[in-house]
Amino acid sequence: MLNRNGIYLIIALLAVFAGLHIGFAPEGHDGRTTMTTLLGGFAFLLMTVAIVLSTRLRAAEALFGGLDRMYQVHKYCGVIAGLLVLLHFLGVPKALPAGVSELEMSLVPSAPMGMVALILLVISLALTLNRKIPYHRWRLPHKAMGLVYLLVVGHFLLAPPIFFERFGPSGILLICTAVIGILSYLYSIAGKNRRLALEYTIESVNALERATEIVLKPVGDNLQHKSGQFAFVEVQGKGWDEPHPFTISSAPGEDRLRFTMKVLGDWTRKVREELKAGATVHVHGPYGRFDMASAGRKQIWLAGGIGLTPFLSAVREMKPGDGREIHLVYAARNSDDAIFLDELDKRAAELGNVTLVPLFSDEGNFARVDIMKTKLPDPLDSYDYFLCGPRPMVNALMKNLKAEGVGRTRIHTEAFEFR
Known part of the structure; x- marks a missing residue:
């Protein structure tokens, strides 16, 4: 389950930037310039968060509820940043402010750098959202997003002071954030995770x-x-x-x-x-933080197909005398598709506190809440649920369990998608 502490920190970062940017806006700012540069700042901060999360720092897992959730936030930060960049581009004045030399700007082309970054960012987001592109073909272009980030840093650092006041409070915050983002990018491409x-x-x-x-x-x-x-x-x-x-x-x-x-x-x-x-x-x-040991005494572990693997590890670890009451609901097409079924059946008999509930779709038994009602001895809202399997199955179960009165905090899932 997503831990919202990390989300709150991101919101707090954006709020601090907004307060500094609006409260200490340069004297020459009109309302349009202030708002469009605010959107650009928001986009840059979210891009930085996405880059920091991509480093897979374990210390950040506690803030978001696991690396799988961190990657979800990474993705949405990138998508929202792309939309904000588009709004920034459409809203910012296209003419140079009074007193800014066209010759000077041609030597330090902030606007062209921003345009190139925008085009590459839109292309990258389109590739990310197109699920038909194989992972191995998507991965390398996605890594190039760090170069887009560097273009964005150059874009705002070289912008006329009327747009970006480098030593104003909001400007200092963006520069500090840029340092963190660049270091995170270098950490990633240097292969630090590989050496560990x-x-x-x-x-x-x-x-x-x-x-x-x-x-x-x-x-x-x-x-x-x-x-x-x-x-x-x-x-x-x-x-x-x-x-x-x-x-x-x-x-x-x-x-x-x-x-x-x-x-x-x-x-x-x-x-x-x-x-x-x-x-x-x-x-x-x-x-990952898919932790069955931290939940209540009565638990439902529901596995769809290969979603059995986290529960298989847990069953293999358990010892007789475990005080939990566990129903392992294993959904598969048939008994041949249900890998490790014999091992699970044997372990359940040895442990005593695990009840194996196979659901085979070829026999008309599906992983649905109405069928689970007939298989479980107690009301649905008396259990903690751990769900792992195909996304459509998990989403449908979550929706129906909530409709049956099961609280959101009692439903735990993996978000095993990394693009």
Whole structure:
């Protein structure tokens, strides 16, 4: 669930800038200039927030409720910044202010820099919002957004003083923000996260029904994770040049690290068909706050397909005597598609506090609230819910659970989308 503390901090930053910008506007500002430059400042601040969040700093996870939520905020900051830039461009006066030399501005072209940044920003947003573009083709152009950011910095630093007063209160705030944004960008392109990765070798690649499990043996330190967390997997070697996020399916404390991934696209298909034991893998993480241990005594874990993986890790970790009452609702097309079903059934019998509830769509049992009512012993609003699976299924369940009186704070989901 999204932690709103991070959102409140972003709003507070924008409010402080607005107060400084309006309260200490240059004497020559008219209302139009003040408002359009305010929109430009808002856009720049949101671009900076997006760049800072892209560094994947773990310290920021607590503010937003996990890296998955941070990436959601990163995306929306970028989209809103793009819209504000358009409004800024349409509203700002096109003629140079009185007393500004055209020759001087031709030597330090603030306006052309802003125009180029606007065009590149719009193109980048269009690529991001077009879900038909494969991830590996989208990723490199998206990384170039840092260059757009540098153009924007140059645009406002070189603007005439009537538009940007460098040593006014709001100007100093923007310059300080620019320093943070540039350092964050350099941190990202310098590969700091890569140097913090842990090295593994692939012990085995196991083909499952519509999924693949990879088992990793640590070369040095093993990843210290909690159930429900995920990590970025980066296979080393030619043709494997991009990290992909996957939920960790092994239990914390195991001497091997396991990931189970559904065969969805080119990369996961390549894993299944080409990846061999002995290959080197770098793992970045762990990330995420999908924490079943922090909820109440009565819990519903609802997994749709490969959404089983965080719950699989938790079931593998649990010991007999756990005081929670857990119903693991596992939705799949049929028993063949329900990977690890036998292991789950065996673990449920060993633990005693886990009730496995398979729902197979081929038999007419779907992951719907009306069907869950018939499968659960207590009223729906008496449970905490953890939902992981296809986005349409999760959205429908959230809507219907709220309609049944289940509070928003009792429904926990992963936002496992990174573009």
